[in-house]
Amino acid sequence: MTSVPDPRPIVISGPSGVGKGTLYNLLFKRHPNTFTLSVSHTTRKPRPGEQDGVHYHFVTKEAFLELKAQDGFIESAQFGDNFYGTSKATIEEQRAKGKTTVLDIEVEGVKQIQASKFPARFVFIAPPSEEELEKRLRGRGTESEDSIQKRLKQAKVELEYSKTGIHDRIIVNDDLETAYKQLEEFVFADPTNEED
Numbered sequence: 001m002t003s004v005p006d007p008r009p010i011v012i013s014g015p016s017g018v019g020k021g022t023l024y025n026l027l028f029k030r031h032p033n034t035f036t037l038s039v040s041h042t043t044r045k046p047r048p049g050e051q052d053g054v055h056y057h058f059v060t061k062e063a064f065l066e067l068k069a070q071d072g073f074i075e076s077a078q079f080g081d082n083f084y085g086t087s088k089a090t091i092e093e094q095r096a097k098g099k100t101t102v103l104d105i106e107v108e109g110v111k112q113i114q115a116s117k118f119p120a121r122f123v124f125i126a127p128p129s130e131e132e133l134e135k136r137l138r139g140r141g142t143e144s145e146d147s148i149q150k151r152l153k154q155a156k157v158e159l160e161y162s163k164t165g166i167h168d169r170i171i172v173n174d175d176l177e178t179a180y181k182q183l184e185e186f187v188f189a190d191p192t193n194e195e196d
């Protein structure tokens, strides 16, 4: 187990299909028992192979809205017809495990966490180009044409927000190994040695 000098959770954001999952899964694989992925609640249907409680907490819209009404989320958002959110209980459980929590969060969630002053480090994964992003989304083969179009539209919003300068680090995921090394360096940086 490698130790992470900065105890704050790491919030990873970026457009759908940019390679967020690919990058942090590599981080988990190369540093076993160091990280834990925050499991979000969602009202979307599971993709093939996705397990409840592992990839997401799959819940009904009614259950989601009830938890939200009870102020049970540190962030929540709606994309298309689906709701997503990170529950406070999930965060607490992970903290208790003594591991560094990684959150995979979309732009509205990032804004909510920042507004709440929740202590976290923010890293944005950017595509080399919009064309390459579309290629990756299509290449993944998990989305309908309608879903691809929605994600590409939302990608513009994500990319605009990355220009506001609120992220601690922006990594362009062009060559995977290069991007990975940048993520690893950011994650393991010692805050007491940083100038900013």
Ligand SMILES: Nc1ncnc2c1ncn2[C@@H]1O[C@H](COP(=O)(O)OP(=O)(O)OP(=O)(O)O)[C@@H](O)[C@H]1O
Binding pocket: 014, 015, 016, 017, 018, 019, 020, 021, 022, 023, 136, 137, 139, 140, 173, 174, 175, 176, 177, 179
């Ligand atoms: N550097 C890279 N070069 C080429 N292809 C890549 C690179 N990084 C990721 N990919 C591919 O791009 C596709 C999208 O990656 P991934 O599923 O990790 O994206 P994501 O950002 O996690 O998407 P979502 O937010 O929808 O879950 C995958 O097929 C992945 O193999």
